[in-house]
Amino acid sequence: DTAVSQTPKYLVTQMGNDKSIKCEQNLGHDTMYWYKQDSKKFLKIMFSYNNKELIINETVPNRFSPKSPDKAHLNLHINSLELGDSAVYFCASSLLAGPTPGELFFGEGSRLTVL
Amino acid sequence: GENVEQHPSTLSVQEGDSAVIKCTYSDSASNYFPWYKQELGKRPQLIIDIRSNVGEKKDQRIAVTLNKTAKHFSLHITETQPEDSAVYFCAASTPAGGADGLTFGKGTHLIIQP
Numbered sequence: 001d002t003a004v005s006q007t008p009k010y011l012v013t014q015m016g017n018d019k020s021i022k023c024e025q026n027l028g029h030d031t032m033y034w035y036k037q038d039s040k041k042f043l044k045i046m047f048s049y050n051n052k053e054l055i056i057n058e059t060v061p062n063r064f065s066p067k068s069p070d071k072a073h074l075n076l077h078i079n080s081l082e083l084g085d086s087a088v089y090f091c092a093s094s095l096l097a098g099p100t101p102g103e104l105f106f107g108e109g110s111r112l113t114v115l
Numbered sequence: 116g117e118n119v120e121q122h123p124s125t126l127s128v129q130e131g132d133s134a135v136i137k138c139t140y141s142d143s144a145s146n147y148f149p150w151y152k153q154e155l156g157k158r159p160q161l162i163i164d165i166r167s168n169v170g171e172k173k174d175q176r177i178a179v180t181l182n183k184t185a186k187h188f189s190l191h192i193t194e195t196q197p198e199d200s201a202v203y204f205c206a207a208s209t210p211a212g213g214a215d216g217l218t219f220g221k222g223t224h225l226i227i228q229p
Contacts, residue, residue: 041202043159043219090158103149104217106158 006107023091032074035090121220138205147208
């Protein structure tokens with residue numbers, strides 16, 4: 001009965017490849033997010049998405065693209081992987097968004113290693 | 116956009132002592148300030164939060180204080196225990212119009228010495 005689940009948990013790949021990470025939430029939340037956590041543990045938002053709007057952090061390269069087939073899923077697709085993309089990627093969801101957000105529920109994280 | 120500064124980056128305290136982590140934020144429109152705890156290899160989880168209409172909130176051994184005028188908020192942990200060892204993140208809500216969601220501080224690695 002995991003609230004936010006993401007797969008795979010570990011991903012090792014070569015530079016230049018394309019990969020995807022899947023995320024699903026069963027909390028009935030309207031808003032989902034992708035965060036990147038680098039080796040120094042910094043948590044940085046990449047995207048937020050609800051039924052109406054995708055908001056992209058302007059610092060995220062366009063090689064990263066979120067895809068949402070429905071409100072319970074927000075997948076992350078990465079093209080032409082680079083060494084600097086190595087990090088832990090966390091999916092999260094919340095009931096509320098904007099100026100009055102609610103608690104963020106995080107997935108377990110997906111550790112991406114680019115060789 | 117919002118900028119959140121967090122100090123210290125590492126904090127070591129003796130078991131049973133208190134720990135205090137401080138954060139400042141830049142956007143006076145921010146109105147929601149949660150604290151997340153991340154144990155080694157685990158996901159971040161909410162431990163306490165405060166909204167801008169409240170100055171202090173307490174939950175057992177943890178408390179958070181907010182000073183809106185100075186734009187800073189703090190996490191206080193009393194009677195620290197080994198299981199309190201983790202990385203703690205403060206965060207502030209990002210007003211609509213930017214990258215929606217929370218802006219996190221850079222984290223504080225809290226070490227509880229036996």
